[in-house]
Amino acid sequence: MYVSTLGILAFMTMRHRILCQGVRANRNGPQARHIRMQSTISQKLSIIASPKATQRQVLSKLEEHVSQAAKHYDSGMDGVAILASKEFTSWIGDNHFMSAFLQTLSPSRSTVTAESLHVLSGVTDGLSPHRLSGELLPGFSILNGPVQKILPSLHQSGVGFDLDQSSCVSFLTEPLEANTGKLEITVPLANTVFQNGRHTTLSASRWDINKDGSIVSMENVPKTAQDIVTINDPAKFTSAMIPLLPLTPPRKIIAGLGNIVRQLEVDGSTTPASKELEAILPKISEERSQHQPSLPSPLGVWCWVIPPHVAETKRFGDLQLFKAGSSQTEIDIIMNSNGLFSELLSSGCRLHKILSGGGGWGLKQGLLSLDPETSFPVPGRDDDMEMFIRSFEQRNNAEANTGLASPGWSLLFCVEPRVTSTEALSGQWLASAKSWHFGVAPHLDHALSPSSQPGLVEIINDHFGISSAAGLYLKTHPGKEIAYKQGFTTKIDVPGSYFRG
Numbered sequence: 233m234y235v236s237t238l239g240i241l242a243f244m245t246m247r248h249r250i251l252c253q254g255v256r257a258n259r260n261g262p263q264a265r266h267i268r269m270q271s272t273i274s275q276k277l278s279i280i281a282s283p284k285a286t287q288r289q290v291l292s293k294l295e296e297h298v299s300q301a302a303k304h305y306d307s308g309m310d311g312v313a314i315l316a317s318k319e320f321t322s323w324i325g326d327n328h329f330m331s332a333f334l335q336t337l338s339p340s341r342s343t344v345t346a347e348s349l350h351v352l353s354g355v356t357d358g359l360s361p362h363r364l365s366g367e368l369l370p371g372f373s374i375l376n377g378p379v380q381k382i383l384p385s386l387h388q389s390g391v392g393f394d395l396d397q398s399s400c401v402s403f404l405t406e407p408l409e410a411n412t413g414k415l416e417i418t419v420p421l422a423n424t425v426f427q428n429g430r431h432t433t434l435s436a437s438r439w440d441i442n443k444d445g446s447i448v449s450m451e452n453v454p455k456t457a458q459d460i461v462t463i464n465d466p467a468k469f470t471s472a473m474i475p476l477l478p479l480t481p482p483r484k485i486i487a488g489l490g491n492i493v494r495q496l497e498v499d500g501s502t503t504p505a506s507k508e509l510e511a512i513l514p515k516i517s518e519e520r521s522q523h524q525p526s527l528p529s530p531l532g533v534w535c536w537v538i539p540p541h542v543a544e545t546k547r548f549g550d551l552q553l554f555k556a557g558s559s560q561t562e563i564d565i566i567m568n569s570n571g572l573f574s575e576l577l578s579s580g581c582r583l584h585k586i587l588s589g590g591g592g593w594g595l596k597q598g599l600l601s602l603d604p605e606t607s608f609p610v611p612g613r614d615d616d617m618e619m620f621i622r623s624f625e626q627r628n629n630a631e632a633n634t635g636l637a638s639p640g641w642s643l644l645f646c647v648e649p650r651v652t653s654t655e656a657l658s659g660q661w662l663a664s665a666k667s668w669h670f671g672v673a674p675h676l677d678h679a680l681s682p683s684s685q686p687g688l689v690e691i692i693n694d695h696f697g698i699s700s701a702a703g704l705y706l707k708t709h710p711g712k713e714i715a716y717k718q719g720f721t722t723k724i725d726v727p728g729s730y731f732r733g
Contacts, residue, residue: 274309274375274376274377274381274382274462275309275375275376275377275694276373276374276375276376276668276694276695276696277297277373277374277691277692277693277694277695277696278359278371278372278373278374278691278692278695278696278697279293279294279371279372279373279374279689279690279691279692280359280369280370280371280689280690280691280692281320281370281371281372281688281689281690282370282688282689283319283370284688285688285689287323287326287329287332289688289689290333290372290689291332291333291336293689293690293691294333294336294337294691295336297691297693298336298337298338301693309338309376309377309378310347310348310349310350310378310379311349311350311351311352311376311377311378311379311380311381311382311383311386312334312337312349312350312351312352312374312375312376313351313352313353313374313375313376313382313383313401313460314333314351314352314353314354314372314373314374315353315354315355315356315372315373315374315401315698316353316354316355316356316371316372317355317356317357317358317359317368317369317370317371317372317422318355318356318357318358318422318424318427319370320355320370320371320372321355321424321427321428321433322427322428324353324354324355324433325428325433327449330351330353330437330439330449331439331446331447331448331449334349334351334439334447335445335446335447337374337376338376347440347441348438348439348440348441348450349438349439349441349447350379350383350386350387350436350437350438350439351436351437351438351439352383352386352401352434352435352436352455352458352460353433353434353435353437354399354401354421354432354433354434354435354458355421355422355424355427355432355433355434356373356419356421356422356698356699356700357422357673357698357699357700357701358370358673358698358699359371359372359373359697359698359699360669360670360671360697360698360699360730367674368673368674368699373695373696373697373698374696375460375462375696381461382460382461382462383436383458383459383460383461384459384461385459386436386458387436387438387451387453394456396431397431397432397456398420398421398431398432398456398608398609399420399421399431399432399433399434399455399456399457400418400419400420400421400434400456400457400608400705401418401419401421401434401457401458401459401460402416402417402418402419402457402458402459402460403416403417403418403419403459403460403461403462403668403670404416404459404460404461404462404463405417405461405462405463405470405668405733406463406468406469406470406733407469407470407708408469408470408472408574408577408578408708409469409470409471409472409574409578410469410575410578411469411578411579411708413708413709413710413719414708414709415470415706415707415708415709416459416706416707416708416709417470417670417704417705417706417731418607418608418704418705418706418707419670419698419699419700419704420432420608420700420702420703420705421433421434421700422700422701430454434454434455434456434457434458435452435453435454435455436452436453436455436458437449437450437451437452437453438450438451462668462696462733468733469733470731470732470733471574471731471732471733472570472573472574472577472729472730472731473570473728473729473730473731474570474573474574474577474583474724474726474729475566475570475648475649475726475727475728475729476534476566476569476573476646476647476648476649476726477554477562477565477566477569477646477647477648477649478551478552478553478554478565478569478644478645478646479509479512479553479554479645479646479647480508480512480553480644480645481548481551481553481644482536482538482543482548482642482643482644483496483497483498483508483642483643483644483645484496484497484543484640484641484642485497485637485638485639485640485641485642485643486502486639487639488505488637488638488639489637490604490636490637491584491601491602491603491604491636491637492599492600492601492602492637493505493599493600493602493637493643494598494599495598496508496643503598504597504598504599505589505598505599505600506589506590506598506599506600507598508645509533509586509589509590509600509645510590510598512555512556513531513533513647515556515557516531516554516556516647517531518556519556519557520650524650531647531648532585532647532648532726532727533585533586533645533646533647533648534583534584534585534586534645534646534647534648534726535583535584535586535602535643535644535645535646536573536576536581536582536583536643536644536646537581537582537583537584537602537636537637537641537642537643538576538581538641538642538643538644539580539581539641540640540641540642542576542579542580542581543641543642546572546575546576546579548572548644551569551572552565552568552569554647562649562650563649566649576644577706577722580708580720582606582720582721582722583722583723583724583726584602584603584604584637584722584723585602585603585725586600586601586602586603586645587601587602587603588600588601589601602636602637603723603725604636605723606705606721606722606723607705607707607721607723608705648726648727667694667695667697667732667733668695668696668697668732668733669695669696669697669730669731669732670697670698670699670704670730670731670732671697671698671699671700671704671728671729671730671731672699672700672701672703672704672724672725672726672727672728672729672730673699673700673701673727674727674728697732699730702725703723703724703725703726704723704724704725704729704731705721705722705723705724706721706722706723706724706731707719707720707721708720708721
C-alpha cells in the first residue's frame with residue numbers, strides 16, 4: 233500500500249535524525265530537568281533600542297530607569313537572563329559592555345561585600361511587538377531573580393558543545409486556560425552565523441562582584457538549551473492568540489498514517505483529503521490578489537488535529553467560516569474564532585501546517601502531508617520519534633493519543649490571514665505590555681513602516697518578551713483534571729501568534 237510505504241520511509245528518516253541527536257546527546261551528557269513549578273519572585277523589563285543606538289545611550293537610559301524605579305534589585309536576585317535581538321549580538325559577547333550593563337542594572341550591589349551573578353545570555357530574532365503583524369522590535373529583554381528558581385541547572389556541564397547545534401530556551405509558566413497541566417513554551421533562538429559565525433548564541437556565565445562594586449567575568453560556557461521559570465502566580469493562566477481563519481468544519485479522517493492523510497469524510501461522503509481545499513483556496517488567493525496586488529504571497533494553510541472525544545464535546549456549529557467574498561473582515565473572524573482555538577489547544581488538540589497536497593491518482597490521489605514536527609530537536613529528547621512509534625503501533629485505535637493524523641480523528645482546516653498595518657494597530661489587536669509575552673515573528677511583508685518605530689532607546693518596565701521566526705513549541709505536563717493524562721506537544725508556527733501571562 234502506498235500510505236504504508238510513506239509511513240515506513242518517514243519512520244526511517246525520523247529514526248536517522250533522532251539517532252544523530254542521540255549521539256550529540258551522549259557527548260553533551262544527560263539533561264536533568266527536575267524542576268519544581270512554584271511561584272517565583274522575579275523582576276523583568278525590556279529595552280527597546282534602535283540599531284543606531286550606542287552602548288553609552290543604552291546604559292544611560294537603563295541607569296535613569298533604575299534610579300527612578302520604586303524598588304531596586306536586591307542582593308538575593310543573583311540570577312539574570314538577558315536575551316537580545318540579532319542587532320546586538322556583538323554586545324552580548326562584549327565583556328566590557330556586559331560588566332557595565334550588569335552593574336547598571338543593580339547598582340545596590342556595590343555595597344555588598346562579595347557575591348556572584350549567574351547570567352544566561354542569548355540572541356533571539358527580536359522582542360515581542362505587543363501586537364499581531366507588527367515587526368519585531370530590536371533591543372533586550374531581561375529577567376532577574378534567584379538563580380536556583382528562575383534558571384535551574386544553569387551551570388550544568390556542556391562538554392562536547394556543537395557549534396552547528398541549534399539552541400533554545402524553554403519557559404516554564406502558568407497553564408493554558410481551562411487546563412491544569414503545567415505549560416512549557418520552547419523558543420528557538422536566532423541564527424547568528426552572519427553575526428558571530430555561530431549557528432545560534434546561548435551561554436551561561438558567572439560574574440564575581442568585587443568589594444569596590446566592579447563586576448568581572450569568571451566563566452562563560454556555551455549551551456544548547458536552558459529552562460527559564462516565569463511563574464509568578466500558579467493560580468493564573470496563559471492566554472493564547474492564534475490568528476487563523478477557519479475554512480471548514482471538522483472533517484473526520486477515513487484513511488491515513490503518520491503525517492499523511494489520504495481520505496476524509498465530507499458531508500457524509502468519502503473524498504480525497506485535498507479535494508475540498510483545492511476548491512476553496514484558489515478563490516481566496518484570487519480575491520486577495522485583486523484587493524492587495526502589491527502583497528503577493530503563497531497561502532499558508534494549517535489544520536487542527538482533533539481527537540474524537542474533543543470533536544464530540546466542542547460546539548463547532550457557531551464557528552464562523554472564512555469564505556471568499558465574505559462581508560466580514562478577517563480581523564472579526566479571527567477574534568471570533570480565537571476562543572474556540574484556545575479551547576482546542578487546552579484540550580490537547582495539535583496544530584500542523586500542511587506542507588503539500590493534491591495531485592496523483594488511485595491511492596495517491598489527493599494526499600495531504602502534515603508537518604510531523606511537534607517538538608524542538610534538543611539532544612536527548614525524542615518526543616517526535618516516540619510519537620511516530622505510538623502512531624504506527626496504535627494506527628487502528630481512534631482514541632489513541634498519537635498526535636498524528638489517525639483514522640477516526642478530525643481535521644479543521646484554516647488559512648493564514650492578511651492583516652494590514654492599520655488593522656494591526658487597532659485596539660483589539662494590542663496586548664498588554666505588563667506581562668511576559670512569547671510570539672511568532674510575522675511575515676516581513678506585513679511589517680509596519682519604519683515611522684512607527686519607537687525612539688532611540690525606550691524601556692518597558694515589568695515586561696519580558698521575545699519572538700522566534702521558526703515558531704514556538706508547546707508542551708503541557710499532565711494535570712489532575714484534563715482529558716489528556718499524558719500531556720501533549722505541538723508546534724505553533726502561525727505568523728503573529730503569541731502567548732502571554
